[in-house]
Amino acid sequence: MEPAALERFHSPGKGNGLRSRRRVRPGELLYRDVSFAYVLTKQQLGSVCERCLRSRNENLHRCSQCKVAKYCGRSCQKEAWLDHKQECRCLKSIEPNFPPDSVRLAGRIVFKLLRQSVCPSERLYSFSDLQSNTERLSEEMKDGLRHLAQTLQLYLKTEIQDESQLPPAIDFFQIFTKVASPGTLLETFVESKGMECMVMLFSVADTVVTCNCFTISNGEMQDVGVGLYPSMSLLNHSCDPNCVIVFEGNQLLLHSVREIQIGEELTISYVESLMPTRERQKQLVRQYCFKCDCLLCQNQEKDAEKLAGEDHAWKAVKDAVNEVRYPKSKEEWKHVLARCQNLLSSNEGHLPDTNIYQLKMLDCAMDACINLESWEEALYYGSRTLEPYRLYYPGFHPLRAVQLMRVGKLQHSQGMFPQALETLKQAYNIMKVTHGTDHSLMKVLMEIKEECEAMMRIQ
Numbered sequence: 001m002e003p004a005a006l007e008r009f010h011s012p013g014k015g016n017g018l019r020s021r022r023r024v025r026p027g028e029l030l031y032r033d034v035s036f037a038y039v040l041t042k043q044q045l046g047s048v049c050e051r052c053l054r055s056r057n058e059n060l061h062r063c064s065q066c067k068v069a070k071y072c073g074r075s076c077q078k079e080a081w082l083d084h085k086q087e088c089r090c091l092k093s094i095e096p097n098f099p100p101d102s103v104r105l106a107g108r109i110v111f112k113l114l115r116q117s118v119c120p121s122e123r124l125y126s127f128s129d130l131q132s133n134t135e136r137l138s139e140e141m142k143d144g145l146r147h148l149a150q151t152l153q154l155y156l157k158t159e160i161q162d163e164s165q166l167p168p169a170i171d172f173f174q175i176f177t178k179v180a181s182p183g184t185l186l187e188t189f190v191e192s193k194g195m196e197c198m199v200m201l202f203s204v205a206d207t208v209v210t211c212n213c214f215t216i217s218n219g220e221m222q223d224v225g226v227g228l229y230p231s232m233s234l235l236n237h238s239c240d241p242n243c244v245i246v247f248e249g250n251q252l253l254l255h256s257v258r259e260i261q262i263g264e265e266l267t268i269s270y271v272e273s274l275m276p277t278r279e280r281q282k283q284l285v286r287q288y289c290f291k292c293d294c295l296l297c298q299n300q301e302k303d304a305e306k307l308a309g310e311d312h313a314w315k316a317v318k319d320a321v322n323e324v325r326y327p328k329s330k331e332e333w334k335h336v337l338a339r340c341q342n343l344l345s346s347n348e349g350h351l352p353d354t355n356i357y358q359l360k361m362l363d364c365a366m367d368a369c370i371n372l373e374s375w376e377e378a379l380y381y382g383s384r385t386l387e388p389y390r391l392y393y394p395g396f397h398p399l400r401a402v403q404l405m406r407v408g409k410l411q412h413s414q415g416m417f418p419q420a421l422e423t424l425k426q427a428y429n430i431m432k433v434t435h436g437t438d439h440s441l442m443k444v445l446m447e448i449k450e451e452c453e454a455m456m457r458i459q
């Protein structure tokens with residue numbers, strides 16, 4: 001990696017941005033960043049290591065102090081201690097309650113700021129540089145943030161008795177203007193009820209806050225954490241971006257996915273590109289305060305395919321998909337699968353697999369089958385997703401690479417070695433651009449690929 005590949009600049013109409021200082025080929029690692037602060041999301045608590053963010057449901061080692069933080073082993077626990085030490089006492093003090101993700105993250109930010117250490121994640125842009133958009137907040141929204149700040153105060157009480165003794169740069173309210181988004185505020189309201197602080201009702205429908213946070217995903221592209229990477233907050237959005245972000249643990253990797261010229265702005269997509277134009281725009285306005293007018297948005301590209309089929313059919317599927325909440329037990333997965341099977345059979349002939357809600361349903365059915373170890377049925381649903389994925393994630397997209405890899409693994413489990421090898425090769429060709437050959441996921445992919453080749457030699 002050449003560290004000087006990118007620089008901060010003023011992007012016309014967008015404010016700050018990042019641009020390339022040289023010509024870049026697809027698949028170059030443009031930036032590798034450690035997080036300024038991050039937390040594991042509450043939903044993953046206990047099933048993922050707090051440090052390396054790898055899923056491992058059993059045998060996680062528990063912090064003997066707070067009994068909340070869990071690690072895959074001693075070395076992860078040791079590495080995490082600096083970030084966890086003060087937080088640990090706070091978590092213990094509010095037992096059996098647990099802070100909302102945004103409050104836990106804010107707590108870690110406070111301790112980080114107090115340490116006054118230089119963080120490499122601030123090389124291009126620092127935490128204090130992050131924009132907060134306070135002037136655009138409604139009074140109601142500000143009330144919401146004040147309540148978050150109070151929750152934080154309560155949570156940190158054992159470590160910080162008097163907020164007014166803190167350096168002026170550390171202001172609880174200001175921290176939330178930088179990290180909270182309407183989505184997290186809503187969540188906070190629901191979750192804080194358990195804590196002994198009152199949270200006032202506030203409407204989130206028409207309020208806007210910039211969220212500088214990145215959602216951290218694991219190898220399977222499942223969301224596992226939330227983190228701050230100030231320098232990477234400079235990246236602006238495009239629905240058709242020239243870069244993608246993937247994670248290795250809590251490390252952020254920025255790869256180019258096409259050729260980029262000297263001086264060209266670097267972009268990533270802030271939203272799921274699968275969503276139709278209207279939905280993408282709604283989310284961008286709500287969460288990031290701007291309207292996208294890229295070519296894809298202007299042409300409403302692929303919207304007709306995305307919403308193909310009978311209206312009443314896909315609307316029912318959309319509702320059903322939105323209802324699914326991280327099943328925790330086999331029983332719940334069975335329930336989810338039955339629901340999917342029902343809808344899929346009743347919609348046969350009415351909804352093409354390219355309809356994005358039908359596609360999400362197929363994905364959901366595949367997940368359920370994998371969790372229930374019904375490999376053959378999982379492969380059946382997974383195979384149906386490949387063509388729509390090719391259509392909606394053209395070029396190099398990490399989601400398509402991971403999907404191909406999952407289907408390839410299923411084919412391998414069914415003894416379909418030549419097919420598996422073909423699918424895994426396709427995954428490899430995308431992943432070497434989106435993840436890079438050093439990524440741990442790539443190593444897993446190579447192992448399965450080699451097993452396939454070995455099996456084919458024997459047969």
Ligand SMILES: [Zn+2]
Pocket residue numbers: 049050051052053054071072073076
């Ligand atoms: Zn670990």
Ligand SMILES: [Zn+2]
Pocket residue numbers: 063064065066067068069084088089
């Ligand atoms: Zn602890």
Ligand SMILES: [Zn+2]
Pocket residue numbers: 238239240292293294295296297
């Ligand atoms: Zn757009």
